[in-house]
Amino acid sequence: MTKVKESSTNQASRKFLAECDLTHAVRLMSGRWKLPILYLISKGQNRFGMLKKVIPNITERMLTLSLRELEDDGLITRTVFAEIPPRVEYALTEIAMDLLPICDHIRHWGLKHKQSIIFTD
Amino acid sequence: MTKVKESSTNQASRKFLAECDLTHAVRLMSGRWKLPILYLISKGQNRFGMLKKVIPNITERMLTLSLRELEDDGLITRTVFAEIPPRVEYALTEIAMDLLPICDHIRHWGLKHKQSIIFTD
DNA sequence: TATGATACATACAAATTTGTAAGTAATGAC
DNA sequence: GTCATTACTTACAAATTTGTATGTATCATA
Numbered sequence: 001m002t003k004v005k006e007s008s009t010n011q012a013s014r015k016f017l018a019e020c021d022l023t024h025a026v027r028l029m030s031g032r033w034k035l036p037i038l039y040l041i042s043k044g045q046n047r048f049g050m051l052k053k054v055i056p057n058i059t060e061r062m063l064t065l066s067l068r069e070l071e072d073d074g075l076i077t078r079t080v081f082a083e084i085p086p087r088v089e090y091a092l093t094e095i096a097m098d099l100l101p102i103c104d105h106i107r108h109w110g111l112k113h114k115q116s117i118i119f120t121d
Numbered sequence: 122m123t124k125v126k127e128s129s130t131n132q133a134s135r136k137f138l139a140e141c142d143l144t145h146a147v148r149l150m151s152g153r154w155k156l157p158i159l160y161l162i163s164k165g166q167n168r169f170g171m172l173k174k175v176i177p178n179i180t181e182r183m184l185t186l187s188l189r190e191l192e193d194d195g196l197i198t199r200t201v202f203a204e205i206p207p208r209v210e211y212a213l214t215e216i217a218m219d220l221l222p223i224c225d226h227i228r229h230w231g232l233k234h235k236q237s238i239i240f241t242d
Numbered sequence: 243t244a245t246g247a248t249a250c251a252t253a254c255a256a257a258t259t260t261g262t263a264a265g266t267a268a269t270g271a272c
Numbered sequence: 273g274t275c276a277t278t279a280c281t282t283a284c285a286a287a288t289t290t291g292t293a294t295g296t297a298t299c300a301t302a
């Protein structure tokens with residue numbers, strides 16, 4: 001969620017893990033607000049103000065940071081319109097749209113997992 | 122990776138997000154070493170020492186913490202044998218095995234994403 | 243000239259995750 | 273009695289992520 005910092009074991013293993021396609025992918029989804037944002041954009045909530053309204057608890061700062069990261073990771077595009085007051089629209093990229101059906105699988109598994117825990121504890 | 126701390130906005134939104142099956146699921150996979158560990162256990166690397174050997178860069182502390190969390194989350198089981206030197210074996214739970222095919226999807230998407238970035242930058 | 247609307251930016255602080263270094267416990271082999 | 277083996281634990285520190293509070297820019301409208 002921030003810039004690259006100094007070199008360290010931390011950075012080294014991050015790089016190492018990025019070589020694996022799986023951990024690379026999971027890292028892209030890993031910010032707290034990333035997937036909610038992606039999902040909502042796909043549902044038409046494609047402006048800063050809209051997202052702010054529909055995501056409870058998110059702060060403007062985190063919304064900004066998350067949008068920037070999603071953009072840097074090639075998951076959303078950002079279009080600025082030369083209007084006042086400003087208008088900026090976000091949209092999913094193709095690769096992000098490919099992620100949506102996988103998210104359905106993950107969501108389904110998440111529910112199953114919740115239920116499996118109820119019956120185990 | 123640690124205990125529950127004081128109440129805060131942070132905790133509040135974590136709880137909120139856990140209500141969503143998708144973010145709940147992603148959170149389970151989100152530790153840096155979680156999926157590598159799960160994968161390796163599924164491939165027969167089911168002891169502490171084995172995992173330590175085959176996962177470059179991981180520290181004993183992180184391995185311990187990750188294994189504990191996976192256990193707490195119901196993704197692996199831990200079996201202690203009454204031997205000296207100690208022998209402890211880990212195994213995937215059923216719900217964790219259900220995750221494996223989904224991981225294949227995610228991995229495949231991760232590769233596609235990497236390629237999409239190469240051709241865009 | 244002041245206000246509102248929109249989409250941010252910035253300085254700072256708290257919470258969380260990850261890493262470093264050293265130590266523990268049990269016991270059979272030497 | 274010392275050592276090796278295995279699977280950890282603990283105190284501490286660094287790095288990363290998330291949150292709080294406040295400020296900025298533009299221009300049309302009142």
